[in-house]
Amino acid sequence: MTYDDITNMLKEAGLPLAYDHFAEGESPEPPFLIFLFPGSDNMFADNGVYFKISQLNMELYTNKKDPELEEKLEDILTAHEIPWEKSEVWIDSEKMYEVLYQTEI
Numbered sequence: 001m002t003y004d005d006i007t008n009m010l011k012e013a014g015l016p017l018a019y020d021h022f023a024e025g026e027s028p029e030p031p032f033l034i035f036l037f038p039g040s041d042n043m044f045a046d047n048g049v050y051f052k053i054s055q056l057n058m059e060l061y062t063n064k065k066d067p068e069l070e071e072k073l074e075d076i077l078t079a080h081e082i083p084w085e086k087s088e089v090w091i092d093s094e095k096m097y098e099v100l101y102q103t104e105i
Helices: 003-011 067-079
Strands: 017-019 032-036 043-045 048-051 055-062 085-091 096-104
Touching: 003 017, 003 032, 003 067, 055 067, 067 096
Parallel strands: 017 032
Antiparallel strands: 032 055, 043 048, 055 096, 085 096
16 A cells, blocks of 8 residues: 555545644644554565565544544554554543554555
């Protein structure tokens, strides 16, 4: 999947979306989505990259726990055959939940 494929897929959630972060002063009210490619886990052969594998993080930010919204995002990932792992943290300084979906593409 390309950057554009990921962007189009996540837009299906109908939430504000940005790569890595919103510009200073332009951050929307929650809920919103952030995604980024924090690294790679490539396969190597014959002293080169044989197969590119990008790590993909998708971060859902909400000001309250929202299981229905999480399920909607998970349904989108499943429909696009994206396997994922999920974790969650409360960010006290921001008074927001971050639900992190991680995968490799």
